[in-house]
Amino acid sequence: MKFSQLLLAAALLAAPLSLSAQHGHGQGHNAAGETHAHTAPHGGIVRTAGKYHVELVLKDGQMTAYLLDGKEQVLANKGLTGTAMVLQGGKTTNVTLAPYGDDQLRATIPAGATPTTAILTLRRGSETINARFDKLASTSAKAKAVGYVCPMGCKGSESTKPGKCPTCGMDLVKKA
Template sequence: MKFSHLLIAAALLAAPLSLSAQHSHKPNTAPHGHKAAGESHAHKSPHGGIVRTAGTLHIELVQHPTELHVYLLDANEATVTPARPTGSVMLLTTANKTSTVALTPTGDHLVAKLPAGTALRTAIVNLKAGGKTLSARFEKLNAAKPAQAKAVGAAYLCPMQCEGSASDKPGSCPKCGMALVKKS
């Protein structure tokens, strides 16, 4: 391994996260403290991903086989679409290789195209949106299944074809709430 790769890997593993942030999830309630940005605690995942705290906002990372989708969420876990967001994702693979990929705005979220054959272990999302710099660290991604991997054996889908709705048993769509229907 090259010396520069070792430095990048060390920086990735020791990347400082911003210090404590406080915010309230509901109006007229006391704010609760966060130990550090990227903390995970009882957040809904509106798009089926992993949600981490980033200052007064949240970042949701949804893993797909060839790309990562990044959503910016407000204190009520509703998607926020800031004007002209920019950013990148620093990746650490299961083979201890690092790389950085740009985030591209697409509708209400940002997309990072993964290099072919990438098996992710850690992703650090860095965003500039609405005059704020936000960062969140997502670890143990190799233990999580990419969102579309579920769809292969799925027998039930949302009639509205919502992303992440595929299931192997009957139920409700996590995105729109409609009853899942059996595939024909």
């Protein structure tokens, strides 16, 4: 890693990410880099990133990212690339987020300690979309508490509470 990249990594990890302030959907939104006020479609953590939202799901050694529009609708991953700078156990690791399915970017989380911070950089055409996720160690316990799934087994239907499957619309059922 070049010295300039190390400086950038240190600055991003030390300071809050200031991408955009608030934008209205008729409800109060938190500033970029803070927990989003809306429910995450896939049970992860959502951050505001300019005109987009980014959802991060950590589960079973995988980091999955979804790019969402202003109404939290999942966008296709065609032409979307990404990287994640992951801080875990005092070490920073860079991972490449590869397209998975039609709407996800995925990476295997480096073995070892649970990630505490992840900074995602997504590229869509000429756009760069950044999102910072802090306190991941405390949120990964919530991810293990998934109690509802789609009876059709749709990917990304896992939730901590009852609701509808974001893929097929069926009612989620309690996990056995």
